[in-house]
Amino acid sequence: MTLYYVLQLLVLIGLVTTAAAVIWFKDLISAAIALGASSLILALQFYLLRAPDVAIAEAAVGAALTTAIFIFAIRSTDRTEGYR
Amino acid sequence: MKKVIAMIALLIIFAFLAGAIVEMRGEDGGFGNPVNTDMDEYFLGDSQPHNQVNNVVTAVLFDYRGLDTLGEATILFSAVSGVLTVLRKIKAPKEVEK
Amino acid sequence: MKWKMSVIVRTVSDVMVVPIIVFGIYLILHGHLTPGGGFQGGAVVASATALLIVSNGALKDYKGDFSTMESAGLTFFFLLAFLGIVMGFAMFYNSLAGTGGIFGGTVMSGINPGYINTGGTVPLMNIVVGMEVIAALSLILWMMAKNSGMMEVEK
Known part of the structure; x- marks a missing residue:
């Protein structure tokens, strides 16, 4: 049971870290990949909270499809954040 | 400010x-003890003998709350319609006469 | 500009697309027995489309097929919803459960592994919604990749 609590604490720390990295990166492709990593860790957290339905949906939509759509959109606009 | x-x-x-x-x-x-637990016993006890479904989550999504799933499918359809409308192929606009 | 990844990435993605699609169809068909369902399985199959587009940079012209599939999925979902009224009950009533036909078997009560020929209209709705979600997400990916220049349409 201690291992469960330690794992959940590590998952929450990773979730906050990746969510801060999304805001911190100025390169938008790096930010999109950090958002995908955040979604994957969120799916692991859903699985630990015994909601495997939501975990499957979050992993498929958040980690695969949203990252692909963001990268398609970034490649047709600017790559870095800020005004020109 | x-x-x-x-x-x-x-x-x-x-x-x-x-x-x-x-x-x-x-x-x-x-x-672990939520407040609103009025319907729990009904869903857990009714989905196997009445609906013949083992997965109670799917029974709630597609049978008891089927209208919500219908709305979700309609939302997805209208999202695709919006994408197809925005990204359609358009002709170059004619020169505006001055 | 032709976008294409290296031959290793293309070969591995061509091999990995098959188990991803099979896993998605498994999630759709066993939605009334195991965790999963129409939306989850459809999203998994659509991620296989994303893998093909990103690695190869080209895909055939599936726009008409995806549009037809999505409209057919939504229409069949409406028809299944009104099947309860046709059979003499309310809307969304599970009128096929336990009647003995297709998906009409009965389940034992209590904890059991289950049998796939049960559930009434629930597995049919899973299949229909899965068809719609596959087509919708794949169509969004296809249109955005084509218009951002990362994919060219094969003849």
Whole structure:
């Protein structure tokens, strides 16, 4: 049971870290990949909270499809954040 | 000034969310005992003999709350219609006569 | 500009697309027995489309097929919803459960592994919604990749 609590604490720390990295990166492709990593860790957290339905949906939509759509959109606009 | 207003609004929203978390707590304390448990026994006991479905989550999604799933499918359809409308192939506009 | 990844990435993605699609179809068909369902399985199959587009940079012209599939999925979902009224009950009533036909078997009560020929209209709705979600997400990916210049349409 201690291992469960330690794992959940590590998952929450990773979730906050990746969510801060999304805001911190100025390169938008790096930010999109950090958002995908955040979604994957969120799916692991859903699985630990015994909601495997939501975990499957979050992993498929958040980690695969949203990252692909963001990268398609970034490649047709600017790559870095800020005004020109 | 804008940042101060935004910070105050953020604090108010955070206070409301914290109050909602405390309100959601069960009678015995702790987060394992939610307040609204009126329909739990009905769903858990009815989905196997009535609907012949082993997975209670799917039984709720597609049978008891089927109208919500219909709305979700309609939302997806209208999202695709919006993408197809925005990204359609358009001809170059004619020169405006002056 | 022709976008294409290296031959290793293309070969591995061509091999990995098959188990991803099979896993998605498994999630759709066993939605009434195991965790999963129409939306989850459809999203998994659509991620296989994303893998093909990103690695190869080209895909055939599936726009009409995806549009037809999505409209057919939504229409069949409406028809299944009104099947309860046709059979003499309310809307969304599970009128096929336990009648003995297709998906009409009965389940034992209590904890059991289950049998796939049960559930009434629930597995049919899973299949229909899965068809719609596959087509919708794949169509969004296809249109955005084509218009951002990362994919060219094969003849």
